[in-house]
Amino acid sequence: MEHVHGSYDLTLVLFSYAVAVVASYTVLDLVGRITTSEGHHRWLWTMFGALAMGLGVWSMHFVGMLAFSLDVSVAYNMFTVISSVVVVVVASFLALLVVGRSKQMTMPQLLVGALLLAAGISAMHYIGMAAMQIEIMYHYGYVMLSVIIAIIASIAALWLAFYFRKESESRLSWKKICSGFIMGAAVVGMHYTGMHAASFKVRQTLELQDGLLLDHKLLAYMISTGTLLTLGLSLFGIYISNRFSKQDSEIAQREKWYRSLFENNQDAIISIDTSYRILNFNKAAEKLTGLHGEWFHNQTIDNLFPYIVKEEQEETREMFFRALEGEIRSYSTAILHPNGTRLDLHVINVPVEIGGEVVGSYIIAKDISEEKNSKEKVQLLAFHDELTGLPNRRMLNEQLLKLIERKVERFSVMVLDIDRFKLINDSLGHTYGDIFLQEVSNRILRAIQHMSVTLARMGGDEFTVLCSQNYEADELAKLAERIIAEIAVPYRLKESDFYVSASIGIAIYPQDGQDAEQLLKHADTAMYEVKKNGKNGFQFYTGQLNAQLQQKIELESELRRAIAEQQLTVYYQPQVRTKDGCMVGIEALVRWNHPEKGMVSPSLFIPIAEETGMIYELGEWVLREACSQMKRWHNAGGPLIPVSVNLSSQQFHQASLTDTIQAVLKQTGLEPQYLELEITESMMMDENISSDILRQLTAIGIRISLDDFGTGYSSLSYLRMLPIQKLKIDRSFIRDIASNDNDKAIVATIISMAQHLNMDVIAEGIETREQLDILINHDCKEIQGYYYSRPLPADEIEETFFIPLRDRSLPNIS
Ligand code: C2E
Ligand code: CA
Ligand code: CA
Secondary structure, three states, X not given: OEXXXXXXXHHHHXXXXXXXXXXXXXXXXXXXXXXXXXXXXXXXXXXXXXXXXXXXXXXXXXXXXXXXXXXXXXXXXXXXXXXXXXXXXXXXXXXXXXXXXXXXXXXXHHHHHHHHHXXXXXXXXXXXXXXXXXXXXXXXXXXXXHHHHHHHHHHHHHHHXXXXXXXXXXXXXXXXXXXXXHHHHHHHHHHHHHXXXXXXXXXXXXXXXXXXXXXXXXXXXXXXXXXXHHHHHXXXXXXXXXXXXXXXXXXXXXXXXXXXXXXXXXXXXXXXXXXXXXXXXXXXXXXXXXXXXXXXXXXXXXXXXXXXXXXXXXXXXXXXXXXXXXXXXXXXXXXXXXOOOEEEEEEEEEEEXXXXXXXXXXXXXXXXXXXXXXXXXXXXXXHEOOOOOOEOHHHHHHHHHHHHHOOOOOEEEEEEEEEOHHHHHHHHOHHHHHHHHHHHHHHHHHHHOOOOEEEEXXXXXXXEEEEOOOOOHHHHHHHHHHHHHHXXXXXXXXOEEEOOEEEEEEXXXXXXXXXXXXXXXXXXXXXXXXXXXXXXXXXXXXXXXHHHHHHHHHHHHHHHHHHHOOOEEEEEEEEEEOOOOOEEEXXXXXXXXXXXXXXXXXXXXXXXXXXXXXXXXXXXXXXXXXXXXXXHHHHOOOOOOOEEEEOOHHHHOOOOHHHHHHHHHHHHOOOHHHEEEEEEHHHHOXXXXXXXXXXXXXXXXXXXXXXXXXXXXXXXXXXXXXXOOEEEEOHHHHHOOOOOHHHHHHHHHHHHHHHHOOOEEEEEOOOOHHHHHHHHHOOOOEEEOOOOOOOEEHHHHHHHXXXXXXXXXXXXXX
16 A cells, blocks of 8 residues: 555646636626625525535536546545535535625625635535545645635635626626636635645555546546536626626616606606506696595596596597507696696697507696686787776677688677767766776676677777677667667766767678678678767668768768868858848858869768867868958958857867967957857766866857757756857757647747846758748747858858848848
């Protein structure tokens, strides 16, 4: 029996080194995983690491053993071999467990781990040696050295492993590879030192008992190749898993971003699947709906529908459906919050497609109530009249357009204008004018209630009633009558009663106009026709009216020219004393000598001049003309009588009236007592204002006569208060005075009242001897009418009247 040390197969030694390096590298890689993973993953990775390390070290050791050849064949005890593997795997497991416990490795952790690992490796080595069924002697110095190397290698391995745990997980790292080489060297060093500590007793005879006899070389190659393959594969596996886990973590990251976008979004977001089940919802969704988070679980979107306002439900459902068909839909809807408020929402339904197939949709809702409210307010302001709150012209136009667009068979518009509103506004001021208009609007509303009509204020005193239903003409007429009756009830303003009337024009679609503009224009035409015929009434549009209106529009533009081109002239009508037929006054009446139409009546163009404001210029011109004519007559030795000039309401309320009159008197040189102004009762709406004006006028020294007396609505009480010198009995009472006893009685009353009030009285419109006689009988002292003379141009007046009237006694008019 002799002691041997044996020899080494260099290739196998290199192989064993290679195994050690790959094993070391694998472990370095795995430790990184252990420290970064959590939960049961961590256990799995630790186990896997322990297996890789244990098996790697073991197979390195085993190949190293096999690289060593004794001259004799050696058998191995299988159980002991397996024990050696188990020991190193368990030790590695414990070591990794200690080291990988926390993200930061402490020195004690490193030492304990390294000691465990070194113990495992050493135990593995010596147990492995013990498996050889051969007697071994140890040199204890080398054994100690091998254990120390094992400890140092373990410390180095674990430290390196921990140090490199953060190295990029998926890429091969040169530093890690170098460390693998160093660690491999340490492990191999330990092994071969351990081998060097051993010497074997070899007997000449084969000591094969019941152990395994191995073909050293083949087995060594097989094991090392297998191990390399296994480790290589596991490295590859780790590499792949790293790649995936990197993707996973990127996906997880992205998901976190999306989640944050979803959860912290200001807009409510609810996701549903194709069977309308609610999959997810965010905090804003809870807040918006006022529903608690738990409510959403196991609900379908259908359960949300009761919260949507009734009129929007159908459309909203349709939109959901569309989104699930893959269309992005944005729309507005409204819900009822459990606290009772209505919330207007803007919603976008976004389909979610996976692999080209819609799997659900996101419902993204934004509360736009505030936005909508302010929009509505703007709309309200834009489409309503501020004073009355009624729809305005713009709104009415839109409604008309809609009706026409909808191809409604028949509808109608009524244009309503308050007669004499200008008077109220001029005489009471705008504040009262506004109050009056509000009252008018209330009254019309009262008259139209229970009918499907819309009332709009078009501006000023102009209102329009839109009857969107197919009302018959007689129904429209009744409605118009109702409105007129409501308007006619006296208005109490500034402690007095005011009487106004309304003129209504009616146009029917489509017969009276195909579009909104035409229709309103024609209703206007009909309304003006009412005004022309004495106001206070209604009139349906007819084609004939249009021709008349056309004429009016023409007249308006021609009148402007007429004033500039001096086509206007003044005619004069004498006022005669009944007693002796003497001319005691003369009324100036304007005429328009139209180049084509001939003499145009003032009752045609004065209203136009009033409407357009031309009356100021026109009125002043007549005043100047009449005064200078009268002055010329005075100068020429004509009778010293006054001239009467008619005054429009607008002129009467013009602030500069007295100044204008004074200037004209001054310019023409006519003494004030020879100027008489004819005003009408309707100008006396506000007693205070009119008495102020009248006092200013009479202060100049001019006379005031009250024209058309008896036709106005005003009370008689003011007659006593106001400085009025003369009453002019209206022609309408004279016309039938011969046959109508009522008229006769009225005329008689006016005459005696005037006498009692110490006023002059004159009757106008006397055309016959009979009328004259009746008036003389009732003690009417002055008259004016065709019976004596029509209004005549100035030169004809001179010819006819400047020879004493007595000589031509009572000319015949025929
Ligand atoms: P008025 O002030 O009532 O004038 C009397 C009108 O009666 C005049 O009509 C006159 O021609 C007419 N007339 C006089 N006697 C008789 C008669 O016996 N029978 C009939 N059928 N008619 C008679 P004219 O000149 O056409 O004026 C109509 C109205 O136009 C006037 O009514 C007046 O309100 C207005 N007007 C005329 N000139 C002026 C003016 O210079 N300024 C203003 N603001 N209005 C004027
Ligand atoms: Ca007159
Ligand atoms: Ca008159």
